[in-house]
Amino acid sequence: MSNEGGNAVANDARAQEKASIPDIVIGRLPVYLRTLRLLADDGREVTSSQELGEHLGISSAQIRKDLSHFGEFGKQGTGYNIEFLCRQLQKILNVDRIWPVILVGAGSLGTAIANYQEFDSSGFRIVAVLDEDPQKIGKPIGHGLRIEEFANLGKSVAGSGAQIAVMAVPAHAAQRVANELVEAGLNSILCYAPITLSVPSHVRVEYIDPVVHFQHMTYYLN
Amino acid sequence: MSNEGGNAVANDARAQEKASIPDIVIGRLPVYLRTLRLLADDGREVTSSQELGEHLGISSAQIRKDLSHFGEFGKQGTGYNIEFLCRQLQKILNVDRIWPVILVGAGSLGTAIANYQEFDSSGFRIVAVLDEDPQKIGKPIGHGLRIEEFANLGKSVAGSGAQIAVMAVPAHAAQRVANELVEAGLNSILCYAPITLSVPSHVRVEYIDPVVHFQHMTYYLN
DNA sequence: TAAGTTTAGTGAATTATTTCGCAACCGGCT
DNA sequence: AGCCGGTTGCGAAATAATTCACTAAACTTA
Structure with a gap:
């Protein structure tokens, strides 16, 4: 998947100061992560902002906007690879460690x-x-x-x-x-x-x- | 205290539809109530939006604005009677019962x-x-x-x-x-x-x- | 009593957040 | 190859929340 290695846009976004990303956005990421892991446990490989939004009772636009603060993790027409997005969220939240x-x-x-x-x-x-x-x-x-x-x-x-x-x-x-x-x-x-x-x-x-x-x-x- | 019995402004405000008061405001009221009860336990009788705000790490304006959705509970120059405000918040939150x-x-x-x-x-x-x-x-x-x-x-x-x-x-x-x-x-x-x-x-x-x-x-x- | 200080309540301004709407893109199908 | 349904990312618009700043009022002190 071309975006798994990151790209210029994603790196630019990631380089932003943490303080510039709204705290309210950070607060939703763990919920996204939790939901993605449930989907993964269910054997699902791909999801969309729309499906996630329906699960969580929030708009798909909000999910896309939230994620866009950190990079580009999805693919048009397809959606998000669940395992990949989990790993990215874990990195963002610094929980790719114990x-x-x-x-x-x-x-x-x-x-x-x-x-x-x-x-x-x-x-x-x-x-x-x-x-x-x-x-x-x-x-x-x-x-x-x-x-x-x-x-x-x-x-x-x-x-x-x-x-x-x-x-x-x-x-x-x-x-x-x-x-x-x-x-x-x-x-x-x-x-x-x-x-x-x-x-x-x-x-x-x-x-x-x-x-x-x-x-x-x-x-x-x- | 003149405002304990309510007044026209307070009643008008209370008559507003619940849906019209932002949920985020409702979410803060229990924290205000909790803090006021601690102050009361401490023997305090009166507080101000400024003091409350300092305790809670939020602005005094926010506290005043939040409360203003429901009526007028304070007195200029003095602040809020703690016991009275507790009772009012309990009524608003419907916890004046079990x-x-x-x-x-x-x-x-x-x-x-x-x-x-x-x-x-x-x-x-x-x-x-x-x-x-x-x-x-x-x-x-x-x-x-x-x-x-x-x-x-x-x-x-x-x-x-x-x-x-x-x-x-x-x-x-x-x-x-x-x-x-x-x-x-x-x-x-x-x-x-x-x-x-x-x-x-x-x-x-x-x-x-x-x-x-x-x-x-x-x-x-x- | 009069001046000075403190504080609530609130309209207006500012700032933050969410939603809209669409161009670009992907993959599947014919 | 070209079309089509689906989806992202994102600038712009809309909406929501917070803060500012000021008036009016109540208390304090002299």
Whole structure:
């Protein structure tokens, strides 16, 4: 396929500053990738922006426009080679490697996260689980891990090279924990606590709060 | 406080069709509410759009504009009475009541969700936990619940009047489960499975997928 | 009371995002 | 070879969201 090796247009596009590509576009790429992988698992080899759009409930134009920020991945008349586009999206998102992740909080949510199967195949591996409760230290969790004391954070970060943490801690502990994570050199935090964290501007935080989703839904209910 | 009883402007605004208020605005209201409740817990009585914006990392103008879709809740020179604004947001979001929620999936994620403390104080109560695994039926879960067979779905929905479900099931089961939820009359689904569901247009689905957040983050990393 | 400070609400301007519409192109078919 | 249906990539247009900037109002202080 002629475009698999890239071309001048694609390289120009890729050379753009990251900051110039809207964050909202980046946020959709993982969903595209996820959907493409399901199609691939289904044995499909090729798809189109139209088919993808129907799956996702968005317009085909949006998908084409989003992808066009990064290069030319499709073929007129044919569409997109699924495996190829997956690989390209993985490269763009930097998940053509495995990222070590540190999990803080070994309560029932932390345990669920430690057990979650999808991380490995998506570019992430939980390399340490930390908790402040002395009762929990040493207990096995997830796939071959043991709960470590939170005070080990520095060593865990240094040993693994992790940049990413997941926080599954109670709201009242979240800001304190976040401060320590930043202190330890982490720059990306996925926070399950229902609180907006205050962090330096070089640290990126994303939030998961089911209540926010529920309350968004109930607005439309009676 | 003069604006607590509402006024002509506020009523006009409230009379607008829901569809006319941007969904993105609705999506921020739960975060405002969450933040206001933290301030209230802190003993604070009054805040300003500027203070809220600093907490949340957004502009004060955006907060004022968002709120202005629904009425006039503040006082010039003073700001917003926190308790009052909380109540108003709860009314707007329809969480000035308790919504029954059906949880499907009693694996480790389902268990974590069933144990989650924040729902009660936010307007939600898990009223049934369903699973397809016969081994799990009858086991206690969450606060005083027992796992029921998924085939009970119809009865659970009818008995509770639930409109909302949370899906904590494996990806391969998700579409099938979603079909049943829709069939049973539910119209709002919070889906933790990493898949985009296909549902009729009267059903609203929101997604929680940590991988999407991780991959969004890694775009900005090296 | 009067001046100074703070803040909400909002129309207008700006910026961002999505959609439209079409030229160029691909592959299959006759 | 030439035509046809299908599809991308993309500039331009349309729409949506955010920010600006200002008025009016409420509180504070002297």
